[in-house]
Amino acid sequence: MDRQPDLRPPLDSELLSASPHLSDYIQVVTRRLWLVLLIFAVTTASAIWAVSRQKTLWRSEMAVQVTDPLERARSLTSPTRVSGMDIFVDPMQSQIEVLQSRSIAERVADELGLRLRRRGTNTVRSELFSDAVVTDEAEPGWYELRYSADGASAALVHAPTGDTVGTADAGEVLEAPGLRFVLKRAPEEFRTYLLEVVPSVAQVASEVRLVGTAREQTNIIDIYLTHEDPELAPKMLGAAARALSEFGARQVRERAESDLEFAEAQLDSARNNLQRSFQKIREFKETEAFTNLTAEEQQLVQRRQDALERLQQLDDQRQALQNLMVDIQAAGVEGVDIVAFLAALPQGVNPQITAIAEDIRDKQDEIQRLLTEERVTPDHPRVQAIRTQLARDEGSLRDAVDRHLQGIDREMAEVRTELDRIQEAQRRFPQLQNRYDELDLQRSIDREMVLYLQSQLYQAQILAQGAGDGFIDVVDPPGAPIEVTPRGKINLMLGALLGLILGVGAAFFLEYLDRTVRTSADVETLLGIPVLGIIPRLRKVDEEDDRRAGLPLIVALDPLDPAAEAYRNLRMNLMFMSTEDEPIRTILFSSPGPHEGKSTTAVNFAVMLAQQGQRVLLIDADLRRPSLHRAMDLLREPGLTNLLVGDAEAREAIRPNVLPNLDMLPSGPFPPNPSELLNSKAMQRLLEELQGKYSHIIVDSPPVLAVTDAALLGAHTDGVVLVLRSGETEQRAAERAVEQLRRVGVRVFGAVLNEVSTSNAEESYYLQYYYGYHPREETGWQRLRSGLSRARFW
Secondary structure, three states: OOOOOOOOOOOOHHHHHOOOOHHHHHHHHHHOHHHHHHHHHHHHHHHHHHHHOOOOEEEEEEEEEEOOHHHHHHOOOOOOOOOHHHHHOOHHHHHHHHHOOHHHHHHHHHHOOOOEEEEOOOOOHHHOEEEEEEOOOOOOEEEEEEEOOOOOEEEEEEOOOOEEEEEEEOOOEEEEOOEEEEEOOOOOOOOEEEEEEOOOHHHOHHHOOEEEEEOOOOOEEEEEEEEOOOOHHHHHHHHHHHHHHHHHHHHHHHHHHHHHHHHHHHHHHHHHHHHHHHHHHHHHHHOHHHHOOOHHHHHHHHHHHHHHHHHHHHHHHHHHHHHHHHHHHHHHHHHOOHHHHHHHOOOOOOHHHHHHHHHHHHHHHHHHHHHHOOOOOOOOHHHHHHHHHHHHHHHHHHHHHHHHHHHHHHHHHHHHHHHHHHHHHHHHOHHHHHHHHHHHHHHHHHHHHHHHHHHHHHHHHHHHHHOOOOOEEEEEOOOOOEEEOOOHHHHHHHHHHHHHHHHHHHHHHHHHHOOEOOOHHHHHHHHOOOEEEEEEOOOOOOOOOOOOOOOOOHHHHOOOOHHHHHHHHHHHHHHHHOOOOOOOOEEEEEOOOOOOOHHHHHHHHHHHHHHOOOOEEEEEOOOOOOOHHHHOOOOOOOOHHHHHHOOOOHHHHOEEEEEOOEEEEOOOOOOOOHHHHHOOHHHHHHHHHHHOOOOEEEEEOOOOOOOOHHHHHHOOOOEEEEEEEOOOOEHHHHHHHHHHHHHOOOOEEEEEEEEEOOOOOOOHHHHHHHHHOOOOOOOHHHHHHHHHHOOOOO
């Protein structure tokens, strides 16, 4: 039969551009509802198991006030200097990070002997013993604490060897090699408890889970700790505060020791340089050049030297007093660094100034003590009284300094006048004098360096003395721990929610991996051919009604079955495609692969045509794996193969009236060359001859992709109906099957979507009508099964 291959029909643009509907997503979930429920059940069961094993926890709290350890030490010598911590980092957050560091956790674990821990039952460590100490001599491993029958005493046994390493009565200290703790009475009826000595504190540091939060606009940190041992929790907080304080003190101590060592080394070097300067001056005086001077010249040199020294002393006094006045003007008498002033004050200053300065220092210390130790407010009457006294002292100090500065100015003017007279007299020996001036200048420089380094050494000594003071002040000590109720219900709900999310996610992931043809929309979009029929899954007929083995003849056995109605719909669609100009009389049924229902569809379609009163011939052209003869309970030979090779006549091979108006031509014996037989002239002549005797000829062929028989045989028929199994036929296989048929000029009428489940949301719209009009009487069990099969689960 000469025909042009039909063109692929245009795709529905609305179908391609339509966005997914909510029902599409629900369909994905319901299609794999078993997987969703399985994952949900496993996750929920895991959450229940985890919640059942949750232990009762206890929460302890404390509040501490934190100061910068380096800044506290610096305030003793230079309070106006700004700490680098204040500029570059958040000091409170830094201390919180130190508090939560592994180093602090290990110190706490070591102080409380956490290397000795309870293992096994729900009994916590503090119920068995307290005040544990574990040293490096303790042998790591397992121990058994064996109580006596009355629970009033116990023995500590090394589990691997069975040796008793220590015994004690309740309330007494039990000592063992490297271990020591205060024993308590047995907390319950059990008399043997398992203990473990961990090799290092690093392994138990994770038990110290400190959480710190800084109060806004303050230097106070709230510290929290949650632990299963209510007695141990507050002790761990206290140990953490001590460890943090020691950490800061160690920083200051190391800095102070380093500064002190450096200042001492530099001061020794400066003193040596000063001694060398004095030695050079003495050597200069002892030289012949100096001794040969006249008595008048020697007297002038000595007078100039004394005047320069006195001038330097007066200038040092004035500079120190002027700096003091500048500091008082900038920071007030309460904020001035009197300690540094007294340390740098040269000799010769009016004793009245020194006495007033010492009195001011004492009052500053008193105010600092009231504010820090007694924690009074700045407006407290005692503080205000001391500040009033400081104001009077400030006035006295200013008057004394002004008078002393005036005296210094007068004396310095007199000394300069004296130097001018000496210089006028010394013009007679300038060379010797210049040399002497150089030596004297170097001596002055060395002397200033010694004085400066002495001041630095004094500051370093103050830092070293203050390094031992802690910088952690406990505001609220650890109180009684509060029981923390485990969030069992919330965790269970979260576990169930997680299981639901994982299950739905797994369903969508498998849907993404699924590349099978499931719906009529898939067929029309991918293949560009119409869907002629949607066949539901065929039910199993009763054995007494099904006398034929093999393919289910649901149309013949139960014409009112919903599947039979689906075949009628297929017949209607195919018949409407037939016209007077191009009648459809020979139809080939095939599929991309095996086990997709082509033979079942072909035989039921043939029976449906025969029931309409038309003369129909059913040909089993699957010469490799024939099955129609079993469905009709017929012998396979003679058949189509015999007709093609000329071994039999048509009247011998065709089985008449296997069903009313339906004749059957089985496949016959297996030939060695099926493709050649089906593509032979004999096959073409046979079809043309049979078309004159029958209204319709239905041909069952092998799968398209398995062998070439279907494509070759399709060229001798009016067209092909491609049977696709919903959820089984691969999309790529269906595309290749259609391409292969069109490549050889075979007309593809359309596709039949077979084995469609009623849970398929897109196709159930049609299938529900079939089942809704089904008049069969069903038992209660059958109705229940039918209802469950159509359940939508939403």
